[in-house]
Amino acid sequence: MLKIAEQNIKNLANSTFAKKHITKCIENPKFLTATLLATSVSKDVFAYALRVHNTVKNKEIPEDKKSFVAKMDAITGVTTAVVQLSTGFMLASDKVQKNICKHLFSELGEGTKKFKQASKGFSVVSTLVGATLFAKRIIVPLISSPIASYLEHKHNQKGNSN
Secondary structure (H helix, E strand, O other): HHHHHHHHHHHHOOOHHHHHHHHHHHHHHHHHHHHHHHHHHHHHHHHHHHHHHHHHHHOOOOOOHHHHHHHHHHHHHHHHHHHHHHHHHHOHHHHHHHHHHHHHHHHHHOOOHHHHHHHHHHHHHHHHHHHHHHHHHHHHHHHHHHHHHHHHHHHHHHOOOO
């Protein structure tokens, strides 16, 4: 079984599609940034979908709480995806990157080969780090907490009115 999986991975890695994609990423840092951002967001969407599925199937969570927990996981997943994408594309914008790189790499001399190389690399890394760390660990909790409080309040009101 492991040999089959290994061969499938090798076939995929050596496919024309993968080779073209890798070449495009090497030649175009913006494309690389978008690819990494899309991969990160896709991973998180899958993880939250799995959490929702597991919550619904979990027999240890009381039935009256399952719906609320599943909704919270779904809302957090959607919020995470939207915030990561918007933060990532905002950080990747030429205007933002130009301003940041001017300040960070000023000693390299704007317009020089070293400045351009540093800027390209920094753009990819800062976008991914900003979208994942800043968005997921700072912005999403700030947004999700009020939504959770609101939903819990609504859930409690609904429970009290029955």
